[in-house]
Amino acid sequence: MPDIVIALLAAVIVVAGIGLLCGILLSVSSKFMAVKKDERIEKIRNCLPGANCGACGFAGCDGYAEALIEVEGTKTNLCIPGADPVSQKISDVLGVEFEDVVEMVAFVQCNGNCAATSKKTDYQGIKTCAAASLFYGGDGKCTYGCMGYGDCASICPTNSICIENGISHVDPRTCIGCGLCVSRCPKGIIALKPTVKSVYVACSNKDKGAVARKKCKNACIGCKKCEMTCPTDAIKVENNLSRIDYSKCVSCGKCADVCPTGCIAICK
Amino acid sequence: MEYFKSLVVILMTSVLVNNYVLNKFLGICPFLGVSKKLNQATGMGIAVIFVMLVATAVTWPIQIFVLNRFGLEYMQTIVFILVIAALVQFVEIVLKKYIPGLHKSLGVYLPLITTNCAVLGVTINNINDGYDFTQSMVSSLGCGLGFLLAMVLFSGVRTRLESENIPKAFQGLPITLLAASIVSLAFFGFGGIVDNMFK
Structure with missing residues (x-):
């Protein structure tokens, strides 16, 4: 046999042999060391x-x-x-018992729209809430409220959030309650509530009544009228801000009727 | 003593001076792809160290005892790719069965670097440089550590880039490549440092 044929054969045999060994090793090991997946x-x-x-x-x-x-x-x-x-x-x-899902919907705890509050600075930086909030707590007079740069809207998978009149609005019809906006908001003013409960507090300001009122016309002033009206003790004022306990709330809407600043809202 | 010194020199050289990513420009794909977050970059770096060591441990004997013996040095690249790919698959199966914790932490990075050019480059360079088995293993460890170092450093740079206001034309890949070249330039400063360390 000529030398070149021997050299070729050697190459083919060695590489094929190594390949065969690898193949056998892999197939055997995948058979014997397979992890059972349910x-x-x-x-x-x-x-x-x-x-x-x-x-x-x-x-x-x-x-x-x-x-x-x-x-x-x-x-x-x-x-x-x-x-x-x-x-x-x-x-x-x-094969277990069916459990009812509590459908949740996001809502914005702020109603500080352009008519109710105003800006304290002319913010020229990067137009995101995360960046704006680093700069003296945002450009709004109320440091608790929505800045309206739409970080929540940009992360919403169903495009249910829009910025209207300077603040975020959630469309409860298309919101799937995933809560991505809740963790995204640097102010932490978006929360989830059960879809069946319609009443919510649209304010996050923890300042004393007079201070809060000066910053925003729609702010909660902590007057406790809602607390006294609520038939089921579901609403409480803590840190100058009323909060609804949704395990007790029956969605009667009486608190929204008596609220002097209209910061308790009923979503339709 | 002389031999031990050569090991240290090999280790330091492959980490700092001949850094595979920043000096030889091998393994750029994972360097740019997975360096966005620090924890991902570390995961990838550790997986690369692991694969480099295992690959060298197998390819070195194959080169010396099989390829050299039959005069098949020219088949090196193909055989190495074949062996490394099969090996990584095998290691993955074994890890999944016996050390699921490690398998989970290496995650997707392990199969991703099966035929990464940095891994192949290390194994081939070890042969070309004429290292013996121990030297080859130390060199692979050094290259892996160098890769990890480059990944960690660059993930820090990229985190800073995220919060910067970059001109629109430079956003994304262009600014990343620019930053990578500057980091690479910085590494050229290590040239000659190891030789002088052991004078």
Whole structure:
């Protein structure tokens, strides 16, 4: 045989041999060291909406599906965007009792629109709430309120938030209650409430009544009228600001009627 | 003693002077891709160290005992790619089964760097430089550490870039490449430092 053929054959045999060894090693090891993955994870994953919003408290839909199988006692009703149908499907897969999902909706605890309050500085920096709030607590007179640069609107996966009249508004019809805006807002003035409860306090100002009133016409002045009117003791004034306990609230709307500044609102 | 000194020189040289990312421009893809956040950059760096060490431990004997013996040095690149890719897959399977904690922390980075050019470059350079087995392992460790160092430093630079008001034309990749070149220039300052350290 000529030398070149031998050299070629040697190369082919050596490389093919190494390849074969690697192949056998991999296929054998994948057979013997396979990690059993629960097939229910895949099933549950298919039931979930796949928006990866993180409202359930896990890292995306995959994380929630894994936690449902692997972590004992994970609730089946944590997917807020998926609501009851998804919870029903998950309970079917797992064979546990169906749990009702409390649908949540985001709301802005501020009504300091252009008519009610004004700017204290002419802010020229980067137009985001995160940047503006670093600069003396924002450009608004009220340092607790919405600055209206729309960080929440930019992160909203369903485009349910818009900036109107200088402040953020959440559209409760399209909001899926994922809570991304809640963690995004540097002022922490967006919160989630159960969709069935309609009353909320549209103010976050913790200043004393007179000070708050000077900064914004729509501010809560902590007069406690709502607290006295509430038939179920659901509303309390703490730190000059009224707060609703949604486990007690019956959405009668009496507090909104008596509020002198109109900072308690009813969403339609 | 002389041998030990050579190991230290190899280690220091591969970390600082011949940094694979900033001086030899290998492994730029993960350097630009995964350096946005510090924890991701560290994860990637540690995975690279791990893979470099394992790859060298396997490719060095293959080169010496198989390729050199049969006169197949010219097949080096193909064989190394093949072996490293299979090896990383194998390591992943083993880790998943026996050390799930480590597997989870290395995460997606492990398969991502299967045939990363920095890994291939280290294994081939070890052979070309004529290192013995221990020297090769020390050199791989050094290159891995250098990669980790570059990743960590650059993630710091990128975090600062995020909050800057960058002109529109430079936003995104252009400013990142500019920053990378400046960091790379800074590393050229280490040239000659190791040689003089052991005079």
